[in-house]
Amino acid sequence: MNDKKAGRRRIAASCVAALAIDAPRLPAEIAERALASGDYPYDKKIKREVYVKELRRLQIELLKLLDWVKDEGERIVIVVEGRDAAGKGGTIARLTQHLNPRFARIAALGRPTPEQEGQWYFQRYVPHLPTRGEITVFDRSWYNRAVVEPVFGFATPAQAQAFLSEAPRFEAMLTRDGVRLVKFFLTIGREMQMQRLHARHHDPLKRWKLSELDYKAIDKWDEFSAAIEAMLRHTDDAAAPWTVVRANDKRRTRLETIRHVLDAIPYAGKDAAVIGATDRKIVLSAAAFLGVGGEEE
Numbered sequence: 001m002n003d004k005k006a007g008r009r010r011i012a013a014s015c016v017a018a019l020a021i022d023a024p025r026l027p028a029e030i031a032e033r034a035l036a037s038g039d040y041p042y043d044k045k046i047k048r049e050v051y052v053k054e055l056r057r058l059q060i061e062l063l064k065l066l067d068w069v070k071d072e073g074e075r076i077v078i079v080v081e082g083r084d085a086a087g088k089g090g091t092i093a094r095l096t097q098h099l100n101p102r103f104a105r106i107a108a109l110g111r112p113t114p115e116q117e118g119q120w121y122f123q124r125y126v127p128h129l130p131t132r133g134e135i136t137v138f139d140r141s142w143y144n145r146a147v148v149e150p151v152f153g154f155a156t157p158a159q160a161q162a163f164l165s166e167a168p169r170f171e172a173m174l175t176r177d178g179v180r181l182v183k184f185f186l187t188i189g190r191e192m193q194m195q196r197l198h199a200r201h202h203d204p205l206k207r208w209k210l211s212e213l214d215y216k217a218i219d220k221w222d223e224f225s226a227a228i229e230a231m232l233r234h235t236d237d238a239a240a241p242w243t244v245v246r247a248n249d250k251r252r253t254r255l256e257t258i259r260h261v262l263d264a265i266p267y268a269g270k271d272a273a274v275i276g277a278t279d280r281k282i283v284l285s286a287a288a289f290l291g292v293g294g295e296e297e
Contacts, residue, residue: 019194021215026198030191037189040248041281051251057274058258059098066099066135068267073132075179078261079141082186083224084217085196087250089209091186092137094254095261099135108139121145121163122170129179142167146231151223152213160227164234171240181240182264184257185232186247187289190221229290236286244289246282256283 019030036043069076078095082088096104107128116124122142130136140148145163149155155163175181188196197214200206217224236242243260247253260283262275 019198019218021198021201024202026195030194030198033191034189034195035192035248037191038187038246038248040189040192040246042249042252045249046251046255048251051255054255054276055094055258058255058262059094061262061271061274062095062099062258064269064271065262065265065267066104068265068269069135070103070133071268075130075132076135076265077130077174077179077181078135078137079143079181079183080137080139080186080257081141081143081147081184082247083188083193083228084214085193085200086186086188086247087196087253088139088186090250091184091247091254091257092139095258096137103133104135104137105130106137106139107141121159121166129174142170143231143235146235147224147227148213151220151227152216164230167235168237168240171235172237175239180265182261183240183242184260185228185242185244185286186253186257187228187244188247192248193221194218232286232290242286244284244286246284249282252279252282 019027035045068074080088080092092106096106105128107125109124109128112124125138125142128136128138142163145155145160146167150157150160171181197210197218200210232242232244245253245256245260256279259275259278262270263278
């Protein structure tokens with residue numbers, strides 16, 4: 001590890017030590033470092049008025065995409081994974097906000113039942129796959145077996161390793177059958193994660209988002225980093241590539257995630273001028289993300 005990485009690790013460790021989740025105010029050193037944490041390339045969030053205007057234009061394009069999906073009998077699966085508090089739920093909400101829920105569904109599965117624990121691992125996800133003319137967005141997915149489960153001991157190392165070998169085969173079956181698969185991983189800096197978890201803890205309207213595991217995750221940053229890196233290395237391929245989004249600014253994250261979906265799907269009437277150019281500062285391939293320091297994210 002070079003001196004720069006080691007320095008960031010020491011700073012992050014001191015912030016973890018300073019974080020008191022029940023304290024009404026976030027420690028200043030965490031708040032000051034949050035936006036720039038994880039090598040985030042912007043020192044200011046995008047302005048709200050710019051965000052609102054662009055979001056509306058992109059959401060109109062999403063309606064065109066859904067019309068095409070229905071007309072052509074297409075099937076689209078969008079997987080949204082990410083670190084705790086990376087903004088998965090908010091991103092999915094903007095992605096589906098104006099789409100007809102009869103044709104664009106969100107699958108957010110809970111813990112497996114005892115019966116499901118005895119099944120083939122992928123089996124409980126299959127009923128949620130789309131039929132012709134539908135989009136399914138997975139708010140977390142089968143990739144629980146790659147990251148959350150092994151980090152917290154819900155899956156053995158052998159089970160996690162088997163999953164990393166089997167997931168590309170499962171996804172190749174889907175894509176060979178005509179399913180269009182788009183996979184996102186949202187990543188945030190460590191101080192940003194602490195800031196968001198603290199804010200959720202103190203907001204009665206958002207505290208429901210937190211579980212006991214979310215609190216424990218604060219001290220398991222390195223374990224999550226190793227599991228995420230292994231997941232990206234083993235399950236990124238041409239048939240089902242990962243798109244990594246640096247998500248410290250929620251507004252930019254939502255815009256770029258929608259933009260990528262629109263760019264990836266060849267729907268009729270696509271308006272490239274409305275979609276605009278991808279922000280390559282925060283939208284990366286898995287290879288590019290790992291090459292620029294996935295370990296310290």
